[in-house]
Amino acid sequence: MRWSRAEKEAAAERDVLAKIAGMPGADRVLAERIHEIVRTAAPGLAPELWYGVPAYAQDGKVVRRFQSAQKFRTRYATLGFTDRAALDDGTVWAISYALRGPTAADEQRIRALVERAVG
Numbered sequence: 001m002r003w004s005r006a007e008k009e010a011a012a013e014r015d016v017l018a019k020i021a022g023m024p025g026a027d028r029v030l031a032e033r034i035h036e037i038v039r040t041a042a043p044g045l046a047p048e049l050w051y052g053v054p055a056y057a058q059d060g061k062v063v064r065r066f067q068s069a070q071k072f073r074t075r076y077a078t079l080g081f082t083d084r085a086a087l088d089d090g091t092v093w094a095i096s097y098a099l100r101g102p103t104a105a106d107e108q109r110i111r112a113l114v115e116r117a118v119g
């Protein structure tokens with residue numbers, strides 16, 4: 001049985017949401033909020049699991065990902081971008097951000113980063 005593109009995308013989003021739902025408390029809340037921000041700021045990005053973490057792709061290539069603090073045994077979760085993200089800023093720029101909150105101002109910054117990343 002061949003799946004349509006819409007069916008594949010729906011299955012990928014269910015996989016991402018299931019992965020997020022399985023995260024422990026603080027990581028889950030943070031990942032749910034990041035997912036919501038990404039889906040509204042860049043609706044063209046397709047959710048998918050990338051090396052077991054929630055990620056979002058453009059034209060089949062991952063642009064950004066969320067790493068749980070619990071899964072990687074770190075003191076904070078991270079929002080990371082791949083080289084496909086259009087975040088270039090001179091000769092040095094950040095591609096990974098530590099997440100502990102976020103506050104309303106942080107959410108605006110995340111939204112702006114996501115929008116910029118997809119051009």
